Amino acid sequence: MSQPVDPRLRVADLFVFRGRRGTVLALTTDRSAVGGLASGATYDLRIDGDGDAVEDLTYRVVVDGADPADGTRPVVLRRLSRADAEDPAACGTVVAAGRTGSTVAGTDGLRLWTGTAADPAPVDPGLLAAVTTAVEHGTPVDLSGRVLPAAPPTGNRVAAVVLEIPDAVLAPVAMRAAGRIGVWATVAPAAGQGGPQTHRRGLPLVGEVLAGLDAPLREHLGRGRPAADRAEFGGMFAKKAEQVVAAGAAVGDPSAYARRVADRLLPDVLPYTIGTTASFGFAGWNGRDPADDAAGVVCSVVAGVAVPFGAGRATAHRATTTWPYLPLL
DSSP states (O other): OOOOOOGGGSEEEEEEEEOSSEEEEEEEESTTOOSSSOTTOEEEEEEESSSSSSOSEEEEEEEOSOOOTTSOOEEEEEEEEGGGGGOTTOOOEEEEEEETTSOEEOGGGOEEEEEEEEOSSOOOHHHHHHHHHHHHHTOOOOOTTOOOOSSOOOOOEEEEEEEEEEHHHHTTTTGGGTTEEEEEEEEEOOTTOOSOSOEEESSTTHHHHHSTTOHHHHHHHHHSOGGGHHHHHHHHHHHHHHHHHHHTTOSSOHHHHHHHHHHHHOSOOEEEETTSOOEESSSOEESBOTTSOHHHHHHHHHHTSOOOOSTTTOOSSOOOSSTTOSOBO
16 A cells, blocks of 8 residues: 655645736645644746746755744755756756745845745635536536535644745846746655655646546656656646546537546646736636635636636635735744
8 A cells, every 4th residue: 555645745836926026926725734834845936938848947945954942944046057957967056045934135136935824725625626526427516415605614723935036136037928927846755765756736726626626647747847748648638637528518629628628737837927917707817816716716727607606706815915824824
């Protein structure tokens, strides 16, 4: 029997939005992660500046050392550019160093926060189960047995990394794409720590929804590289989406619609234009604010019909407009 994956080694959500000083990149780990970030693991925020789904700039966060009496741990932020940005073994340049749970000031106006926060975007398990079951079996999405929660979910803890990058730092990276960047996050365990080689996240719930109940397929997607996504997964995901929308008679041409879905969700990269207001909605995706009903949007796009999300917006712990933006406990 395989060992359960350490939830600290999985990216739950990625957010990219306008902050007070620049662009905010924030990742959270899988829900119910205990003990914060995994010691020695690398938490990478990867940025593509020219639209080829290959990282041009990576910020790597590593938390290490035993917990001292006050519960904080040392944290280091490294910047990797050019060829080093895609090299998991590259050292890069240290641009910030401090401790978890407090703001760490870095070079070039960067600021970093790592620690434990309340989950800013809890997933409605009833909706997710209905959509993944429909995708797996090629049946209409059935929400008849879904019970909306009486109150927003509370108490979910996540380990989080929040990095704010001034526009002057990001603008040169995105010069060839008119200020447009693509972002994804990865986690890799420390040597000897065990678990998957890496886990990545760009858009919300792509692996969960399009892989359905196929756990090996979800893991395969999570270990791949964005530049290969369309070639490797596009046809398979289009077929899955076609079956579910055809079963629900949701659109006039299920095959054409499904191809558009696959093209929209792959590569699994979150796009954002520097200096603009983030919005993850039906009309388009420009980053992702913690308040966006992103999971409901992805489920609706795959199913071809608008499905209610319920808990996606009315979270008990709301994100704030002040640093570090995520709801702290």
